[in-house]
Amino acid sequence: MKTLLVAEYRDGKLLNSSYELVAFAQQLDAESAMFLVGAQSTLPAYNGTLYLADAGKYGEYNPAVHKQLLLDVIAKEQPDMVVFSHSSYGWDLAPRIALALNAAQISEVVDIVDGIPVAPACNSKLRRDVKAKTSQIILTLQGGAFGLEGAPSGTPTVVPIDTGAAAQVEFCGYEEAEAGGVDLSRAEVIVSAGRGIGKPENLAIIEALAKALKGEYGASRPVVDSEWADHSRQVGTTGQTVSPKLYIACGISGAIQHLAGMKKSEFVVAINTDKDAPIGEVADVLIVADLKEFVPALTAKIQAL
Amino acid sequence: MKILVCIKQVPDMESKFKLNSEGNWYDNSDLAWRMNEYDEYAVEQAVQLKTQVDEADLTVLSIGPDRVKEMMKKALAMGCDRGVHISDDDSFKKDPYEIASIIAAFAKGKEFDLIFTGMQSQDRGSGQVGVLVAEMLGIPSITTIVDFAFDAGQITAKRELEGGIKALIKTTAPALLTCQLGLNTPRYPTLPNIMKAKKKELLSIPVAELHKVESKQETARMYFPEKRGGGLVLEGAVGDLADQLIKILKDKTAVLA
Numbered sequence: 301m302k303t304l305l306v307a308e309y310r311d312g313k314l315l316n317s318s319y320e321l322v323a324f325a326q327q328l329d330a331e332s333a334m335f336l337v338g339a340q341s342t343l344p345a346y347n348g349t350l351y352l353a354d355a356g357k358y359g360e361y362n363p364a365v366h367k368q369l370l371l372d373v374i375a376k377e378q379p380d381m382v383v384f385s386h387s388s389y390g391w392d393l394a395p396r397i398a399l400a401l402n403a404a405q406i407s408e409v410v411d412i413v414d415g416i417p418v419a420p421a422c423n424s425k426l427r428r429d430v431k432a433k434t435s436q437i438i439l440t441l442q443g444g445a446f447g448l449e450g451a452p453s454g455t456p457t458v459v460p461i462d463t464g465a466a467a468q469v470e471f472c473g474y475e476e477a478e479a480g481g482v483d484l485s486r487a488e489v490i491v492s493a494g495r496g497i498g499k500p501e502n503l504a505i506i507e508a509l510a511k512a513l514k515g516e517y518g519a520s521r522p523v524v525d526s527e528w529a530d531h532s533r534q535v536g537t538t539g540q541t542v543s544p545k546l547y548i549a550c551g552i553s554g555a556i557q558h559l560a561g562m563k564k565s566e567f568v569v570a571i572n573t574d575k576d577a578p579i580g581e582v583a584d585v586l587i588v589a590d591l592k593e594f595v596p597a598l599t600a601k602i603q604a605l
Numbered sequence: 606m607k608i609l610v611c612i613k614q615v616p617d618m619e620s621k622f623k624l625n626s627e628g629n630w631y632d633n634s635d636l637a638w639r640m641n642e643y644d645e646y647a648v649e650q651a652v653q654l655k656t657q658v659d660e661a662d663l664t665v666l667s668i669g670p671d672r673v674k675e676m677m678k679k680a681l682a683m684g685c686d687r688g689v690h691i692s693d694d695d696s697f698k699k700d701p702y703e704i705a706s707i708i709a710a711f712a713k714g715k716e717f718d719l720i721f722t723g724m725q726s727q728d729r730g731s732g733q734v735g736v737l738v739a740e741m742l743g744i745p746s747i748t749t750i751v752d753f754a755f756d757a758g759q760i761t762a763k764r765e766l767e768g769g770i771k772a773l774i775k776t777t778a779p780a781l782l783t784c785q786l787g788l789n790t791p792r793y794p795t796l797p798n799i800m801k802a803k804k805k806e807l808l809s810i811p812v813a814e815l816h817k818v819e820s821k822q823e824t825a826r827m828y829f830p831e832k833r834g835g836g837l838v839l840e841g842a843v844g845d846l847a848d849q850l851i852k853i854l855k856d857k858t859a860v861l862a
Contacts, residue, residue, distance in 0.1 A: 310766070361764075361772055364745070388766045391725075392748045395701075395736040404821035405701070407731040416825065422728050423618045426631060429826040433819075468745035469776040477769030489860055513860060525787035537767055546860045553618070567858045569850065574619065580836060585853055588840040598847040605851070605861065 301330040304379035306370065308389050309338035309355055311474055317385040318344055323448040324383060324441055328412065334456065335373050337366055347454030353461045361389070361471045367396045368465035374401065379436070386440035394440050404432035408556070410445045423555050424578040443537065443560050481532020482516055484540045489515025489548075492535055492562070493523050496551020496572065496591060500528040505595045506550055512602045518542070520552045536561035550591045554579030571595065606661040609717040610651040611708055611738070612644035612680055614673040615728045622829075629824045630697055631728075640676045643723025645791040646784040650753055651721045652684035653789065657755065662686055664717075668707060669696045674807060681802035682794030688805065693812035700820040701729070705737030710815040712742060719760075720781040724749050732783075739781035746781040747774050751788050 307318035325332040384390030398405035411418040491510040510517040519529035537557040547565035570583035616636040655661040665685040722735035739746030752763035
């Protein structure tokens with residue numbers, strides 16, 4: 301088994317998710333090589349061949365050009381598997397590679413059982429075993445599913461790569477998240493509101509519980525997208541990653557993107573009317589109740605302590 | 606200007622899912638169906654663009670059994686001009702490559718200036734179909750957009766990246782865009798528009814006319830994830846639950862100590 305790992309570089313830095321790909325290859329006991337559009341000054345700690353294209357020349361995001369760079373390496377390496385992170389970079393580039401190679405792509409892989417990739421379905425309520433019918437396969441891996449044990453080490457053997465491929469889109473730079481707002485990464489207690497709060501007025505009961513527990517309130521994506529809460533309150537892949545002592549998820553079903561942002565919490569309480577909600581998978585305590593009744597009752601009792 | 610928006614019907618994710626008799630997909634009966642959430646943003650963006658430019662023609666496309674036509678009527682009521690229903694009772698068995706091939710076969714030669722799709726479906730969640738359609742048609746695509754502007758053939762979009770960062774991307778039409786939540790605020794169809802939508806064209810094409818490829822993957826087995834052991838599930842009266850939780854928080858965390 302031979303894998304080609306597609307590492308990521310953004311805003312001048314190598315992304316840590318690149319090391320999850322290494323962990324994945326190790327878990328499969330597979331031979332690996334790495335591909336990166338990055339810079340000589342920020343090489344990954346890696347024992348193997350690194351095919352390196354210059355991000356200064358080819359851009360950090362440039363799908364048609366990165367595709368050609370990668371296809372050239374694939375032609376040389378002939379990997380059985382090309383492995384990406386299931387990230388904004390990976391899910392954008394992987395289908396382009398899959399089509400060019402006439403290969404199956406299996407997205408958001410969370411596990412490999414008896415050689416068969418496992419992917420979530422229906423907001424993680426279900427799992428599916430996905431069998432590729434092609435000999436070469438393309439995978440994108442869910443963040444955190446294949447964590448690296450121990451610090452990465454090694455010095456790669458760098459093979460510079462180039463292409464003459466033309467760009468189809470123009471990358472004009474990054475826009476950072478707005479400054480200000482609340483830094484949830486430092487909060488010891490976070491009470492988060494999900495879609496289950498129903499209407500914006502109900503955010504007040506979440507805030508009240510957070511205050512009673514001397515913590516901050518957070519929110520899941522739908523609550524932020526509805527503009528019921530500020531983006532700086534969003535917990536999840538595209539919001540903040542948090543690790544409080546106590547995380548109380550109110551009316552949050554537990555989409556993977558949310559779980560990825562809060563699973564490092566020390567103790568997790570979920571309040572949900574649905575006993576089977578995926579949040580139950582990470583919760584230490586699941587309270588099956590209507591949050592609109594339960595949260596005010598809990599707040600009142602905590603205030604009376 | 607010709608615009609295409611591709612949408613999918615999915616079960617309400619709050620549903621109690623059951624497995625089908627083959628054990629390779631969820632059971633399609635007894636589910637409440639709705640428009641894939643990401644696709645609502647795609648429809649809204651397409652409608653907004655049609656309003657912005659003069660003389661646009663907006664086609665909405667969906668693949669699936671007859672029931673998907675109900676959802677397509679919502680898209681028509683939101684402002685799409687015509688619907689193309691690719692009739693397929695077995696669409697759930699098709700992989701992203703097959704679905705994209707069907708859409709590309711329909712779109713080929715029709716010279717759509719812009720194609721909008723959701724970034725992924727809520728059920729299968731592969732996130733591949735939009736990009737594959739664009740690659741098959743040989744046009745640029747930008748995925749996961751949270752902001753979109755169009756001016757004289759120039760597209761400016763923002764892609765959402767991890768950690769709240771966005772990337773500013775430009776390209777020219779024809780192009781395909783996959784839409785992320787928060788891109789806009791999808792409108793609710795008004796009653797007059799719902800009435801008008803009933804008169805709009807909704808053409809059905811048998812899938813066999815467009816489906817010419819074989820799948821590259823299959824769902825061998827679908828199942829419920831194993832419950833993680835150790836998590837406590839509490840049910841009962843609200844006041845009792847609050848007392849129980851306070852006791853647990855005192856015992857297990859330093860928060861109420």
